[in-house]
Amino acid sequence: MYENRDGIMIGLEVHVQLNRLKTKVFCGCTTDYHNDPPNSHVCPVCLGLPGALPVINKKAVEAAIKVGLALNCRVEEHTQFYRKNYYYPDLPKGFQITQYDFPISSGGYIIIEGEDGEHRVGITRAHMEEDPGRLVHEGTIDKSKYTLIDYNRSGMALLEIVSDPDMRSPKEARRYLDKLRNIVEYLDIFDGDLEGALRVDANISIMGGQRAEIKNISSHKGAEKALLFEIVRQKNVIRRGGIVVQETRHFDEAREITLSMRSKEEAHDYRYFPEPDLVPLKISGWAPAIKATLPELPDARRMRFVEEYGITDDHARALTSELKLAIFYEDVAEKADPRTAAVWVCDVLKGELNYRDMTIEAFKKEHMLSIIELLVSKKITEDGAVEIIRALLDKGGSPEEIVKEKSLLKVEGDIVSIAAAEAIKENPGAVADYNSGKEKALNSLVGAVMKKTKGRADARTAREILLGKLR
Amino acid sequence: MITKKDLEHIGWLARLELSDDEKEKYTPKLNSVLDYFNELDEVDTEGVEPTYHVLQLYNVFRDDEPGIGSITQEEALSNAPKKQDEFFKAPRMM
Numbered sequence: 001m002y003e004n005r006d007g008i009m010i011g012l013e014v015h016v017q018l019n020r021l022k023t024k025v026f027c028g029c030t031t032d033y034h035n036d037p038p039n040s041h042v043c044p045v046c047l048g049l050p051g052a053l054p055v056i057n058k059k060a061v062e063a064a065i066k067v068g069l070a071l072n073c074r075v076e077e078h079t080q081f082y083r084k085n086y087y088y089p090d091l092p093k094g095f096q097i098t099q100y101d102f103p104i105s106s107g108g109y110i111i112i113e114g115e116d117g118e119h120r121v122g123i124t125r126a127h128m129e130e131d132p133g134r135l136v137h138e139g140t141i142d143k144s145k146y147t148l149i150d151y152n153r154s155g156m157a158l159l160e161i162v163s164d165p166d167m168r169s170p171k172e173a174r175r176y177l178d179k180l181r182n183i184v185e186y187l188d189i190f191d192g193d194l195e196g197a198l199r200v201d202a203n204i205s206i207m208g209g210q211r212a213e214i215k216n217i218s219s220h221k222g223a224e225k226a227l228l229f230e231i232v233r234q235k236n237v238i239r240r241g242g243i244v245v246q247e248t249r250h251f252d253e254a255r256e257i258t259l260s261m262r263s264k265e266e267a268h269d270y271r272y273f274p275e276p277d278l279v280p281l282k283i284s285g286w287a288p289a290i291k292a293t294l295p296e297l298p299d300a301r302r303m304r305f306v307e308e309y310g311i312t313d314d315h316a317r318a319l320t321s322e323l324k325l326a327i328f329y330e331d332v333a334e335k336a337d338p339r340t341a342a343v344w345v346c347d348v349l350k351g352e353l354n355y356r357d358m359t360i361e362a363f364k365k366e367h368m369l370s371i372i373e374l375l376v377s378k379k380i381t382e383d384g385a386v387e388i389i390r391a392l393l394d395k396g397g398s399p400e401e402i403v404k405e406k407s408l409l410k411v412e413g414d415i416v417s418i419a420a421a422e423a424i425k426e427n428p429g430a431v432a433d434y435n436s437g438k439e440k441a442l443n444s445l446v447g448a449v450m451k452k453t454k455g456r457a458d459a460r461t462a463r464e465i466l467l468g469k470l471r
Numbered sequence: 472m473i474t475k476k477d478l479e480h481i482g483w484l485a486r487l488e489l490s491d492d493e494k495e496k497y498t499p500k501l502n503s504v505l506d507y508f509n510e511l512d513e514v515d516t517e518g519v520e521p522t523y524h525v526l527q528l529y530n531v532f533r534d535d536e537p538g539i540g541s542i543t544q545e546e547a548l549s550n551a552p553k554k555q556d557e558f559f560k561a562p563r564m565m
Binding site for chain 1: 525536
C-alpha cells in the first residue's frame with residue numbers, strides 16, 4: 001500500500017483538441033491553420049460577429065463519444081450547451097460555448113501505473129467546448145502593455161476531460177497524462193505533435209486543505225514540476241501557521257514556480273445559461289455503433305503483444321505507450337523474430353532516440369529489419385548494431401553503407417579460429433589454469449582473441465571455438 | 472433583493488461604468504424585474520419536464536466539410552478598432 005503521508009490530492013482538467021477533424025466545432029473554418037498567417041482561417045462565427053449562428057460539427061460529436069467510451073464513461077441521454085460568460089480578449093463574443101450540467105459523457109475511469117502498482121483514476125466527466133483564440137504577449141505576461149490576438153484557433157473543438165482528485169503524487173499525475181494522451185492518440189482523433197494540442201490545468205490540495213488551481217501548464221513534465229513546486233509551497237504555508245487559500249495560480253515554466261493570478265474581487269462569476277443558438281442533443285443511441293468501431297486501445301494491445309509475440313510485459317508496455325512506436329514495432333515483428341525486434345526497438349533504439357530527443361519517425365523500419373538480419377545472420381556483433389543505429393540517427397545513410405564505412409562486418413569463423421589457436425599458444429599459463437579446473441581462465445583467452453580481431457569477433461563464438469580447441 | 476453593491480458587481484462583470492445617479496436609478500429597476508420573475512415561482516411545475524430549449528428540436532448538425540463561410544484576413548481585421556501587423560490588438564488583461 002502506498003502511504004500518502006502529506007494527504008496529497010491531485011485532479012486534472014485536460015483540454016484535448018480534436019484536431020483531426022477537418023473543420024472547427026461550430027463553423028466551417030479549416031483546422032489546418034498551423035503553418036498559416038494569424039487570423040487567416042476565421043469567419044463571422046469564430047470571430048463572434050453579431051448575428052452569426054453556430055452549427056455543431058457532427059464528426060466532433062462522434063469523436064467526443066469515442067473518447068467518452070474509451071474512458072469507460074457513460075454517454076448521456078440528454079446533452080446540451082451553455083454560455084460561460086467572461087470578458088477576455090481570447091473570446092471575442094464575451095462568452096465561451098461549453099457544457100455545464102449536461103456533459104456529453106461522465107462517470108468513467110482509467111487505470112494508470114500508480115505508486116503501488118495499478119491505480120484507478122476516476123473520470124468525472126468529459127465535455128465539449130470551443131477553443132479560445134491564441135494570445136501573444138509582447139514580453140512576459142505580467143509586463144506587457146497589450147495583447148495581440150490570433151483567432152485561427154478560436155472555435156477549434158475541445159474536449160475537456162476532468163478527473164476525480166485521485167492522484168496522490170506528481171508522478172502519478174504525469175503517468176495519468178501519459179496514459180490519457182496515449183488513449184486519445186490511439187482513437188485517431190488527436191495529433192499530439194501540433195502546437196497546443198493538449199493543455200492541462202491541475203488542482204492540488206494537501207492535508208485536507210483548500211485547493212489551488214494551476215493554469216498554463218504546457219507539457220507533462222511541466223505538470224509534474226508545477227505540482228512539485230506547489231506541494232512545497234503549500235507545506236511551507238502550513239508550517240508557518242498559515243492557511244492555504246483557494247485560488248488560481250499561473251505556472252511560470254522558465255522559473256518553475258507558480259504565481260497567484262487573480263485577486264478576490266475577480267472571483268469567478270460565469271453566469272452560465274443555456275446556449276439559445278444550439279438545440280440540445282440526444283445522441284446516446286449512437287454509442288453502441290461507435291463502440292463497435294473503437295480501435296484496439298493501449299492496454300488491449302499490450303496484452304496482445306505479450307500473447308502474440310511472446311515478449312515480456314515490460315517490453316509490451318513500453319512499446320504500446322506511443323501509438324507510432326507500437327505500429328513501428330509491429331511492422332518489424334511481422335518480418336523478423338519478434339523477441340529480437342522487441343529488444344532492439346525497445347531497449348536500444350528507444351533509448352538512443354530519447355537521448356537525442358527524437359521520435360520514432362526519425363528511424364526507418366527497413367533499416368531496423370536490415371540490422372536485425374545482419375545480427376541474426378551473425379554478420380555483425382551487437383556492439384556493431386548499436387554503432388549502426390547511432391550513426392543512422394546522427395548522420396543518416398543506410399546500415400549497409402555504415403557497415404562498410406566503419407568495417408563492422410564480423411570477422412569470419414576461420415579468422416577467429418586462427419586467433420584462438422594463437423591465443424592458446426601464447427598463453428600457456430591460462431590454458432594450464434583452465435585445464436586444472438579454473439573456468440575463469442577462459443575469459444582471459446577470450447579477451448586475447450578479441451584483442452587480436454580488434455573487437456570484431458563475436459565473444460560467444462570465440463568462446464565456443466576456444467572450448468572446442470581446449471577439449 | 473438587489474442591493475447597490477450587487478448592481479456594482481453586475482456592472483463590473485459587464486464592464487459597464489455606472490455613475491452614482493445611474494446606480495440610484497437602476498437598483499430599483501432591476502428589483503422590479505426580479506419581482507416580476509418571482510411571479511413565475513407561484514406556478515405549480517410539479518412533474519413538468521424542464522424546458523431546455525424553446526424549440527422542440529434536437530440533433531441539428533453540420534457535416535465536417537471545410538470552406539463554407541470563411542473570410543480573408545483583410546476582411547477579418549477590417550472592423551478591428553486596433554490592430555498590429557496581422558493581429559487584433561487589445562489592452563493587457565490579467
